[in-house]
Structure formats: C-alpha cells, structure tokens
Amino acid sequence: MRARTAIVCSVADQGVTALTNILVLVAAARLSTVADFARFSAVYLVFTVLLGASGAYTGQPLVLRRGEDDGTRSACRSAVAFTLLAATALGAPAAAVCLFVPGDTARALTALGLVLPIVLGQDAMRYAFSTLRLPHLALICDVLRLAGVLGALAVQPYGAGAARLVAVWGLSALPALLLSAVLLHRRTAGAPLKVRPLFRRGHLGRRFAVEFGVGNATSQLSVLGLGAVGNPLVVGALRGATTLFGPLNVLYTSATSFGPPLLGRLGSRRRQVRAAAGLGAVLAATAALWATGLALLPDAAGRELLGDTWPAAAALLPATGSQYAAMAVGTCGLLALRMLDPRTTLSIQVVFSLAAVAFLAVGYALGGITGAAWGLCLGSVCKAVATWTRVALLRGGEAVGQAELSASAVRAGS
Template sequence: MTPASPYRGPGTRAAVLCSVADQGVAAFTNIAVLIVAARLSSARDFAVFSLVYMAGTVLLGLAGGYVGQALVLLRGDAARDACRSAVAFTGYASCAVGCTAAAVLALLPGDTSRALAVLGLVLPAVLSQDGLRYCFSALRLPHRALAADLLRLAVTLPALALQPEGSGAARLVAVWGLSALPALALGGFLLAPRLRGARGAPRQLLRRGHLGRRFAVEFAVGNGSSQLAIIGLGLLTGPLTVGALRGAAALFGPVNVLCNAATAFGPPLLQPVSGVRRTVRRTGALAALLLLAVAAWTVLLTALPGHIGRQLLGDTWAAASALLPATGSQYAGIALATSALLTLRVLRPRSTLPIQVVFSLAAVTFLAGGFILGGALGAAWGLCLGSALKAVALWLRTASVSNSKERGESSHDRPRPAGLLG
C-alpha cells in the first residue's frame, strides 16, 4: 500500500517553509561566495575563479539531474532504498571523476588548469554534500537539509573571508570545497538513522532506462549548454568575459537558486495535488511570483549606487553592472521556463527533452552571435533571447499536455455504455 502523504494538514505548511528557507540559505551562500571572492581578488583572478566555479556548478547540475531529480520522484521504502544507492553512487563516481581530472590537469600549466585540478580534488565533498539535500527532499525531511546548509553557510563564508587579499583562484576553490566537509558530516549523521535497514544497489543507477539519464541530458542541453558555452568562450577569448557575465549572474543568485529549487524539489510538493487544473494553477502562480521577484530584484540592482556595487564585486563591478538589464530579462525568461518545466515534470516527465535540445542549442548560437556582434553585452542579450524562446515553447507544450490529460480524466470519469459492462 502506498503510504499516506506526509504533506497533508499543518505538515504541508511546515515542509514548504523549510524548503523555501533551505533554498534561501543556499542562495545566500552561493552569491556570498562569489562576492567574497570578488572582493579578495583582482578582476583577472576573479574571472579565473568564476570560470572554475561555473565548471563546478555544471558538475553539480549534472549530478543533481542524474541522481537527485529521479530520486525525489520516489516515495516510501522505494525512496529509502534509492537514497542509500544514491549516496554510495555519488561518492564512488565523484571520487573517480575528480581524482582522474585532478591528475590530468595538474600536468598542465596556467592558473586555470591549477584551479580546475583543485576542483577535482574537492569534488567528492561538494557533490556528496549536495546529494544529501536530494535525499532529505525525497524522504520529506527538508528541515534536516536546512540544518546542514546552515552549517555550510556558517563555515564557508568565514573561511573565505579569512583568506588574505590577493589570494589566487586555486586557493579560493580549495577553501570553498573543503568547507563542505562539516555540512557533509552533519548531513550524513542526520540521514543515517533513516537509511538503517535500507538496501542500496548503486549499480542500479547505471542500468538502462534509469530516468536520471534523461534528466542529466536535459540539464546538459538546458542550463549546462549555456554554462559550458560561456566556459568555452572564456577559454578562447580570455576569462574576463566570463568574469563579467558571472559577476552579473552572481547578483541574481537568489533568483537563480529559487528557479533551480523549484525544478529539483517541487515534484514532492506537487505530487499530492489531485487534478491537472490544480497543478497548472499552482505552477502558474509560481511563475507569477518568480517574475515579480525577478522584476523587483532587477530594479533594485540597477538602482544600486556605484560605490556600493564596487564594495560587492570590487573591480568586476564596472563590467558586470552594464549587463544587469540583459541579465534581468534573461532571468525573467528562466522563471517562466522553470514553472512550465516543473508542470511537465509532474504531468509527463519524458516530454521536455526535445524542447530542451532545440532551444538550448539555439541559446548557445545566440550567445556566440551576440558576443561577435557586441562583446559581453551582446552575449548577455543572446542568452536572454534564448531563455525567452524556450519559455514560450515550454508553456505551449504545457498547454498541449494539460489539455490531453484533462480529456483523459474526463473520459475516465464518464460512465461507459451498458454494452461494455457485460
């Protein structure tokens, strides 16, 4: 028998509040890391750090898609067994990938290669700590994820702030990665009692048909493709372009994390909702709230005095501030696309990949074309155009799927003719 949903009554409100608070803590941590790094570094050193930090973000997204997003769709004993498998798989895979990458990159010259090698060494701690958050979401324990993320914040920011001014990118990456260890230890301690007796099978995540493969591909051709394109742009033209784009994106960190959190942690909250119309209404309301947050945040940032901006981003502020209108418009498109993607993830999870492929490749093309025509500002407007077109396509697909589902529900509820009843 399927266990009763733990999201009924007052428990629902508490779970939502803890989930929102957890995403707020994660958002603040991410933006604060970039701001502290920008204040400690020259524009060039921050550009290198931004490039490596973005590479880490891509790896986090791939791991979250492959392991986490499939995990949060499960419930009951199946979720417990899957969590045990996910923890083991993430540990093994991150060690293999990280250590191999570090060994290869350590042989290459340059600050960027050195910082990427350090990222490989800290990758197991970073990916494992983030993976525990998906486990807590699948087990309906968002308050425990919040506790671990609060510890992550409390350790990371002081550790970075204590570094001397002028610290190189490799040192900052090492401090950021190792500061995940206390949160990883706390998360493991809080998770262990819930997994006692669960049967893990990490190899199941490699089996053919694992839904996480599809989600990882969606991330790779969705958010990941644009981020990889920016990384490639930085490697080809120099990291200063990446620094400007990442500086502007860092200021929208809270909005970005909320959008990512809606996709990653929204399904467990929407699954107990009955009826297609109610699901669409809730995600439509989410779209409106996200758009309101993006608009308010964009107005606030564009009105920010220059001296405050320089206190936030240091030497990077001059380049990043020129991109704020374009980046704000891009996040408006991301907000609309996120709410449509969440709707489809609940109603028909396998229906989003074609749209992700087509419009993400289009966004990469717009990014490259915009950079050729107008440098970093052109690249930012190219990303905006790609996000807007993807949002339109996803909502059109949502309308089609919801209409199909409603017709199915209506035909299921309609009495069948007597001749069919025997």
C-alpha cells in the same frame, strides 16, 4: 511533518543555499583581482556544470519517488553512495592530470578535483532529505554549510589565488557533509544499498542528464568558449552579472529539483499546474524587482559587492534581469511538465538550448558582451514560450481524454 511546515522548511533551505552561492562569489570577487576572479569564475562554472549533472542524474529521479517505504530509503542511500563514488572517480584523475598542467587555472582545477566528493556528496544528501520528506534536516545542514564557508573565506587575505579559494571553499563543506551523513544514516539504517540500478539503461536520470547537458550546461560552457576564443574577460563579466542573481538561480534549479515532492501533496494535476504557474509569476516578478534594485545601486555599493568586476557586470543588468524573468516562467513550466509527464521535456531542452547558444554567439558577434547577454535572454524567452505551450497541449489532451471516457461511460450505461 505537516505540509505547511515542510513547505516553509524547504523554501528556507533553498534560500540558505542561494545565499551561500552568492556570498561565495561575492567573497571571491572582493578577495581577487579582475584576472583572478575570472579564473575562479571559470572553475566555479565547471563545478556548477558538474553539480547540475549530478543532480540531474541522481537527485531529480530520486525526488519523483512516492512513499516513505524501505524502497525509498534504499534509493536515498544508493543515490548518495553513487554520487560519492562518481565524484571520486572523476575528481581524483582530473586533479592528477591538472597537477602537471602549468597555469593558475589548472591549479584551481586540481583543487576542485580534490574537493569534488565533498561538495557533490553534501548536495546529494539534500535530495535524499527532500525525498524522505525531511526538509528541516537539509535546512540544518545547509545553515552549517553557510556558516562554514563564510568563516573560512572571511580569514583569507586579499589577493588569494583561485586555487586557494577553491580549496578553502570546498573543505568548508566537510562539517555539513559529516552531519548530513549522520542524520541520513539514522533515517535509512538497515535499508539495502543498490547502486547497480543507477547504471541501467532505463534509469530516468540519463534522460534528465541529457536535458541538463543540452540545457544549462550548454549555455554555460558556451560562455567558457567565448572566453577562450574571444575576450577572456567575458567570463568574468557574465559570471559577475549572474552572481548578482545568484539567489534566483539557485531557486530556479531547486524548483525542478525539489518542487515535485511539494507539488505532489496537492493531489490533482490541475492544482499542480496552477501552483506551478503561480510560482512562475511570483518568481518572474521577484526577478524584475531584484534587477531594478541592482540597477539603482550606487557604484560604491556595487564595488563593495563585486570589486573591480562591478562596472562590466553592471552594464549587463538589463539583459540579465530580463533573462532571469523569462527563466522563472520557463523553469516553472518545466516543473509542471515533470508532474504531467517527465519524459516530455527533453525535446524542448534540446531545441531551445541549442538555439540559445546560437543567439549567444550571434549576439556576441553583433554587440560584444552586451549582445551576448541579450542573446541568452532571447533563448530563455523562446524556451519559456515553448514549455508552457507543451503544458497547455498536455492539459488539453487530458481534458479530451477525460471527456471521451465520460461519453463512453454514458453510452455504456444507456
């Protein structure tokens, strides 16, 4: 596939995925009371953490592979098989345990455990298609996923419980999973299945999973913690605000997950870094425009989007919009570091993600839910500055190294 066509298909696929993500939460908000949406948001947040961890462990190392040989096809098959096995091994016991725990949230977690192999397996195949440079196949399957989830949620009655919504959302991904499996099998048939390397100590996914754990997952789980020890409605309010930025959130995740194969087509490291910086500027401007548009929405339109959760979410738009603009810059900085040296991002993720959790807690103590949102924003700003500082240092080191090598060659020639 030509590079331009591949880029268009990949961007379109991320857009479809982003649209699916936001429409799921919008539909849940409109079908639920404030309390039910808070429960659904908490469970969906757990899924988001598991999805990110799965992508970090199997997907992100996969897309860093080069070439389209038997080794790459084998790696794609192995990554999908590992994801299905791991999701089943985690989801089935979790569902069994939660089945005996009282409460609506526990029932929703039971439903999540049962559908976990479906939703994680379908996402793993997106990474495989990206690695094989077949983004048009991922786009086809994700369009089917979007149609399935919208059709399934559209027939649900108002007041449907969180467990029912989770089950319907998960099962609606089954047609896309089956289609993805058929298409992937046709491209990888005959390639050996090697799951054992994914368990080895040197697997790069372990480092990426730790980065995700102290990065995205830490801040999201800290929100759940605030809901547990403070006001439970804080989860619904913060998730409602981030739901409005759902397309951007998926695009940011996709930049580090699916960006390397596309930037790899540009050749030189300098062009790759410049492209990452340009993408960061575009995404930051998009976040600012998106936040401005949401702030100008009348209350009636906002309630059409989030129902009773809209007033609490609308109050957080300035802080959340600023956070997403900073996240755009930081995410593309991480993308540049993945191309320069993928082992350099862990320290940044550890230090500044923990700092963001501290900012979140202090902000909540000083200013409630609004203060917590501004704390998350401050953490994203600090991480973005640190990330691009590391990029500049690495590029400077490369320039010095090249200059020393050139000077040595001149001396040797003379």
